[in-house]
Every structure is written in structure tokens, then in C-alpha cells.
Amino acid sequence: MDATDVKDMVRARYGAIAAGTLSDTPSEAAACCAPAPAAASCCAPAAPALSAASCCAPAPAALNDAKSAVMGYSADELAAVPEGANLGLGCGNPQAIAAMQPGETVLDLGSGAGFDCLLAARQVGPTGRVIGVDMTHEMLAKARANAAKLGAANVEFRLGEIEHLPLADATVDVILSNCVINLVPDKAQVFREAFRVLKPGGRLAISDVVNTTPLTDDLAQDHDLVCGCIAGAAPAAQVEAWLTEAGFTAIRIEVKPESRTMIATWAPGRGIENYVASANIEARRPVA
Numbered sequence: 001m002d003a004t005d006v007k008d009m010v011r012a013r014y015g016a017i018a019a020g021t022l023s024d025t026p027s028e029a030a031a032c033c034a035p036a037p038a039a040a041s042c043c044a045p046a047a048p049a050l051s052a053a054s055c056c057a058p059a060p061a062a063l064n065d066a067k068s069a070v071m072g073y074s075a076d077e078l079a080a081v082p083e084g085a086n087l088g089l090g091c092g093n094p095q096a097i098a099a100m101q102p103g104e105t106v107l108d109l110g111s112g113a114g115f116d117c118l119l120a121a122r123q124v125g126p127t128g129r130v131i132g133v134d135m136t137h138e139m140l141a142k143a144r145a146n147a148a149k150l151g152a153a154n155v156e157f158r159l160g161e162i163e164h165l166p167l168a169d170a171t172v173d174v175i176l177s178n179c180v181i182n183l184v185p186d187k188a189q190v191f192r193e194a195f196r197v198l199k200p201g202g203r204l205a206i207s208d209v210v211n212t213t214p215l216t217d218d219l220a221q222d223h224d225l226v227c228g229c230i231a232g233a234a235p236a237a238q239v240e241a242w243l244t245e246a247g248f249t250a251i252r253i254e255v256k257p258e259s260r261t262m263i264a265t266w267a268p269g270r271g272i273e274n275y276v277a278s279a280n281i282e283a284r285r286p287v288a
Helices: 003-019 061-070 075-079 113-122 137-150 187-199 222-225 236-246 257-263
Strands: 105-109 127-134 156-160 172-178 197-211 248-258 277-283
Touching: 003 137, 003 156, 003 222, 061 075, 105 113, 105 187, 113 127, 113 137, 113 172, 127 137, 137 156, 172 187, 187 197, 187 236, 197 236, 236 248, 236 277, 248 257, 257 277
Parallel strands: 105 127, 105 172, 127 156, 172 197
Antiparallel strands: 197 277, 248 277
């Protein structure tokens, strides 16, 4: 697949998730991009207590909240957003490492249904601003509807690719992203764009999947694993190199080995937990 093929496939997959029309045919089966509790096998029949949940359909709100709780979101955070904002598509909690302050401008790369944007809006307050960018029309529609439900006047959502951000230079204090950059073919360009739109002294706080061991050919070429946040993951050393080349400093990448237990549920029986892990990625644009 070339870059255009990957983008088209990812856009179609996540558009279908947002619209609730995801097919259960093998070619379109969802590879869930979120750590599920052990009882909820992502791409296999769910445990009896979670029998309403299927990998090939949007999970019920309760299951999505259970996934997000495993990733570090508090009960207060989960209760603060409308039903449907949390689609359970992350692989960590960038809110926990972003240290957002009242009055700051926050950008979410690949904002989906608005979950992290709406939580960030609470932290930056009415004097702050939150901008979500997503390339999927269906996700944008869902995110805008969720913001309207809360009356969140300090949040907006823009159509765009995160390699070509629809923002001016040096206008953002904090950039968040949750399990999205691994889906982009040109990850180095994402980090260059992030650097461009950050103000001097601005910071990056990302949760994503990194590659820890080279994938086997069958895993690397599996289309479901491309959309499922596995096949597109890059090694932490490569991510650090891209960040450095873009101009970032104070780079910190914390690989989370404990995430392997949860990652194993994304594609049971495939052994993907031996090749990837979730990571917290932090960096800053220098002041001068």
C-alpha cells in the first residue's frame, strides 16, 4: 500500500466507527485501537458479562468507559463527557502528562469524537481554547454534536490532516494526541507540523503505540493491523529521532511494558504484544 491507500483505508474505517456502520466482514472487521479489560477480547467473542460488545461494532458506552479506565482516565473524567464522546479508541491518557493550565490553547491531533478535547476544555477553562483536528467527516460531526451537548463554547473542530495542520504558526501551547500518529504514513511530517504550530516553550503530550521488535511480514502487511494501531507503529528511537530533527528538546519517551497484557486483547492469538507497547511521549519547542 502507498500512503494514499493507507489514508483512505484509515479514513473509511474510523468514519464507519463514528457512523456506527462498521461491517463485520473480514475485510472490514475492526481492529480495536484501545486496551480492553482482560474479560473483553477485542476481536473474539466477548465474555458473557460483556456479550453486547463485539469488535465488529461500536462498543457500548460502558465497555468504552471500562477500556478508558484501564488506560488511566478517572471516573470523574469519564462522567464529564456526553455518551458517545468516548469511543474507546485510545491507548493511554495524554491528559495525565499534559499539565494543562487555565487560559492555554490546546490542539488535539486526530480528535475523533471529541473525548480528549472536551476534557481539555475543562482544564483550560473559559479563557482557554481547544482545537481538534480530524480528517474524518463523520468524526467531526460527532465531535461537534458532543461539544454542543455540553455547551462547550471554548472548543472547535477543524477538518484537516495532521501532516498539514489548519493552524497558523506558533499559536498553540499544548499538543495532545491519543493513538493516532501511528496511523499516519509520514510521521516525521506530523512532528514538523507540531513544532511549527507550537509557541516557543510549548509542549507535546502524546499517548501512542511504539514498535519494540520488528514485525513479522504477516503482521506488517495485515490491513486490519494497520488500522488497528499495530502495523504502523515506529520504534521509540525513531520517534525520538524525528522529534529531534523537527527541533524538539526535552524529549521523553516512556514505554509501558505493562500495556502488553492489554495489547494482547486487540488481536487475540496473533502475539502482537511481543512487538508493540503503549508509550507516553513528551517534548518541548525551545523558547529560543
